[in-house]
Amino acid sequence: MKKDIVLGGVGGQGILTIAATIGTAAVSNGLFLKQSEVHGMSQRGGDVMSNIRISSNEVFSDLIPEGKADLILAVEPMEALRHFKMLKNGGWLITNQKPFINIKNYPELDDVLAQVNALENHIVIDADGIAKDLGSVKAANIVMLGAGLPFIGLEVEMLEDALGVLFGRKGQDVVDLNIKALKAGLAEANKVINK
Amino acid sequence: MQKAVLLGDEAIAQGALDAGVSAVYAYPGTPSTEINEYILRSKEHRSGNVVATWTTNEKTSMEMAIGASYVGKRALVTMKHVGLNVAADPFMNVPITGVNGGLVIVSADDPSMHSSQNEQDSRYYGKFAQIPVLEPINQQQAYDMMPYAFEMSERLNAPVLMRITTRLAHSRAGISFGEKTKQNELALPKNRKQFVLLPSIARVQYKDLLNNWPNVIKESETAGYNKYLDGKDKSMGIITTGIAYNYLMENYPEGIDFPILQIAQYPLPTSMVQRLYDECDTIMVLEEGYPIVEEGLRGILDNGKTIFGRLDGTLPRDGELNPNLVAKAMGFEIPEINDTPEVVTARPPALCAGCPHTDSYTALNMVMEQHGDGRVFSDIGCYTLAALAPLESINTTVDMGASITMAKGAADMGLIPSVAVIGDSTFTHSGMTGLLDAVNAKSPITVMILDNFTTGMTGGQQSQATGKLEAICEGLGVEKEHIRILNPIKKYHDENTAVMKEELEYNGVSVIIPRRECVITLNARLRAAKNKKKLEKANKEN
Numbered sequence: 080m081k082k083d084i085v086l087g088g089v090g091g092q093g094i095l096t097i098a099a100t101i102g103t104a105a106v107s108n109g110l111f112l113k114q115s116e117v118h119g120m121s122q123r124g125g126d127v128m129s130n131i132r133i134s135s136n137e138v139f140s141d142l143i144p145e146g147k148a149d150l151i152l153a154v155e156p157m158e159a160l161r162h163f164k165m166l167k168n169g170g171w172l173i174t175n176q177k178p179f180i181n182i183k184n185y186p187e188l189d190d191v192l193a194q195v196n197a198l199e200n201h202i203v204i205d206a207d208g209i210a211k212d213l214g215s216v217k218a219a220n221i222v223m224l225g226a227g228l229p230f231i232g233l234e235v236e237m238l239e240d241a242l243g244v245l246f247g248r249k250g251q252d253v254v255d256l257n258i259k260a261l262k263a264g265l266a267e268a269n270k271v272i273n274k
Numbered sequence: 275m276q277k278a279v280l281l282g283d284e285a286i287a288q289g290a291l292d293a294g295v296s297a298v299y300a301y302p303g304t305p306s307t308e309i310n311e312y313i314l315r316s317k318e319h320r321s322g323n324v325v326a327t328w329t330t331n332e333k334t335s336m337e338m339a340i341g342a343s344y345v346g347k348r349a350l351v352t353m354k355h356v357g358l359n360v361a362a363d364p365f366m367n368v369p370i371t372g373v374n375g376g377l378v379i380v381s382a383d384d385p386s387m388h389s390s391q392n393e394q395d396s397r398y399y400g401k402f403a404q405i406p407v408l409e410p411i412n413q414q415q416a417y418d419m420m421p422y423a424f425e426m427s428e429r430l431n432a433p434v435l436m437r438i439t440t441r442l443a444h445s446r447a448g449i450s451f452g453e454k455t456k457q458n459e460l461a462l463p464k465n466r467k468q469f470v471l472l473p474s475i476a477r478v479q480y481k482d483l484l485n486n487w488p489n490v491i492k493e494s495e496t497a498g499y500n501k502y503l504d505g506k507d508k509s510m511g512i513i514t515t516g517i518a519y520n521y522l523m524e525n526y527p528e529g530i531d532f533p534i535l536q537i538a539q540y541p542l543p544t545s546m547v548q549r550l551y552d553e554c555d556t557i558m559v560l561e562e563g564y565p566i567v568e569e570g571l572r573g574i575l576d577n578g579k580t581i582f583g584r585l586d587g588t589l590p591r592d593g594e595l596n597p598n599l600v601a602k603a604m605g606f607e608i609p610e611i612n613d614t615p616e617v618v619t620a621r622p623p624a625l626c627a628g629c630p631h632t633d634s635y636t637a638l639n640m641v642m643e644q645h646g647d648g649r650v651f652s653d654i655g656c657y658t659l660a661a662l663a664p665l666e667s668i669n670t671t672v673d674m675g676a677s678i679t680m681a682k683g684a685a686d687m688g689l690i691p692s693v694a695v696i697g698d699s700t701f702t703h704s705g706m707t708g709l710l711d712a713v714n715a716k717s718p719i720t721v722m723i724l725d726n727f728t729t730g731m732t733g734g735q736q737s738q739a740t741g742k743l744e745a746i747c748e749g750l751g752v753e754k755e756h757i758r759i760l761n762p763i764k765k766y767h768d769e770n771t772a773v774m775k776e777e778l779e780y781n782g783v784s785v786i787i788p789r790r791e792c793v794i795t796l797n798a799r800l801r802a803a804k805n806k807k808k809l810e811k812a813n814k815e816n
Contacts, residue, residue: 089621090623098446099279102279102446103279105448106277106278106279106448107276111447111448112279112446112447112448113445113446113447114279114445114446114447115441115444115445115446116444116445116446117388117444123623123624123625123626123656123659123731124621124623124624124625124626125621125622125623125624126621130445138447139519139520139521139523139524140520140521140523140524140596140597141441141442141445141517141520142441142521142596142597143597144524144596144597144598144601145596145598145608145611146598146608146609146610146611146612147597157617157618157619157621158621160614160615160617160618161614161618163612163613163614163615163618164611164612164613164614166612168609168610181621181624182619182620182621184619185619186617186618186619190617191617194615194617249805250808250812
């Protein structure tokens with residue numbers, strides 16, 4: 080088993096939490112992990128990305144080679160496209176449909192989504208809407224994690240446990256909300272896959 | 275065994291704690307900050323068993339660590355690569371004093387300048403100071419090396435430099451922990467003159483340092499961190515340094531036939547390098563950073579075997595390595611890669627919504643309009659982002675503290691008014707001394723100290739300046755009536771611009787302090803208070 084995942088978003092959108100959840104789940108299930116991320120200046124409202132590599136064998140490089148990612152998982156549609164060159168032939172691109180607009184020259188959303196839809200293997204979901212229905216728009220990142228789950232190579236229970244570890248100190252209600260968000264995202268992705 | 279998921283920085287911190295470190299000193303700087311943050315969160319520190327603090331700058335950090343070593347305790351000092359420039363004075367001298375307790379210096383380099391103004395390679399400093407350098411190849415090795423680093427430091431009577439780079443510092447992996455070592459007892463140096471670098475003593479001890487060098491090379495050959503991995507295809511031998519090994523192996527999932535010399539410790543192990551050179555027809559050098567190994571191998575005349583690396587164009591001369599660059603260097607065809615769609619637009623970093631700096635700069639921009647462009651000297655921090663649109667307020671950023679001194683130099687040459695803009699933490703780091711120069715010369719400069727009560731860019735660490743700025747400025751001789759405090763919010767825009775105008779007209783040193791808490795630390799503080807209240811309520815109900 081070997082999965083290379085690129086996470087994309089904007090600083091503050093919670094991609095490092097997605098990364099931490101996958102990382103915790105992978106390592107507690109005996110897998111090897113390398114998960115690199117960006118800190119410092121580039122975080123201030125700029126684009127943020129994380130490389131996650133999990134494998135049953137030793138992982139060498141902290142960075143995924145270009146053209147080798149199995150999955151691009153993004154909490155923002157233009158940020159999904161920013162990492163397009165990382166995606167391997169036949170890889171999946173899964174993104175939240177809601178744009179995060181903090182620049183004046185953000186492109187037309189239709190143009191962004193048209194690029195996403197042009198890809199054979201893609202899923203676009205309304206993570207913010209789903210999270211809001213569940214009780215907090217803050218869980219949109221975990222909805223996206225759920226949507227990526229069929230391609231991450233981990234079982235849903237492993238991620239539930241990891242969410243318990245990471246959110247435990249915030250209280251059981253926060254853990255429960257995130258587990259619901261995870262499952263809702265997974266269900267949404269399965270709708271597309273099984274179509 | 276259960277593994278912990280840690281950043282490379284955190285693995286180093288845990289390694290130091292497990293190695294019995296007693297004191298940790300640091301000034302925040304990407305990508306090194308998370309080392310001390312981890313120590314500060316640790317139970318060893320919170321229970322009072324390990325001293326750890328943020329300090330005023332890297333030089334004070336280094337000297338405190340030398341003091342801790344003097345009394346026989348193990349001390350760690352961490353910084354980003356350019357911080358080592360600030361600490362270079364004690365750093366260059368402590369190899370000559372030697373150590374008492376183990377002394378380890380971590381310098382985190384930032385090739386490709388993700389969050390830095392240059393990409394200098396700290397290994398040169400190790401060579402310059404003539405001390406052992408460790409360059410772990412991955413996070414686990416970074417952890418494993420810490421006890422060794424302290425032990426070697428004490429055994430060889432030498433400070434040890436650990437050099438890491440961004441990708442190791444800011445990447446997580448599963449880490450297995452080793453055994454814990456007890457802290458050293460307090461014990462003064464047996465030779466009470468060991469740390470007295472009077473010329474007569476320094477000359478003797480410098481000779482000792484030089485004479486000890488063969489032992490340091492021997493250490494590199496025998497400690498086991500440098501590995502000769504033999505291969506049957508001798509048409510090329512490969513030298514990798516630090517994490518470059520990983521980028522190589524990424525391209526050979528089924529194993530590699532070329533012999534590899536994997537370097538993780540310096541000085542270079544001479545006999546291992548000799549063997550690779552003798553046995554192989556050509557040499558490939560893969561190093562993360564400047565081509566320091568490659569340069570040495572080529573020598574001045576470069577008339578030996580064919581060597582591939584950064585100096586002949588096989589790899590780019592600048593920037594960090596990655597698996598694709600190494601694949602190309604090794605002659606692999608790169609698979610076809612998707613183009614980035616044209617619709618993707620740059621999303622540069624920007625000041626946060628509600629940031630006090632935005633209000634300070636908006637007012638300054640308005641005031642500077644009448645004086646013309648090119649007069650605002652700035653410094654290093656979040657507020658450096660004002661070099662970019664939409665604010666475009668500042669004209670320089672060179673190094674920590676250079677705003678005040680450059681403004682003075684420009685004013686000396688007749689650029690009046692000249693304005694310096696510096697953050698609170700940067701001011702106490704390296705701005706205070708320059709302000710004294712300006713006061714002594716009665717320079718017609720206006721210094722804005724943006725006081726947001728924190729070291730913001732690196733994530734909101736404690737600022738040593740908090741609550742002290744007026745007293746410091748007054749103490750340095752700035753006239754009380756020319757120290758002006760502003761509240762940088764929209765509501766006071768007109769008052770603030772009026773004060774700035776007044777002080778720009780003053781023919782002497784003025785200090786303007788726009789003061790408002792960083793919105794990030796403010797929100798974090800409010801959130802923590804809310805959570806605490808919620809928790810207390812829940813506890814009461816139970």
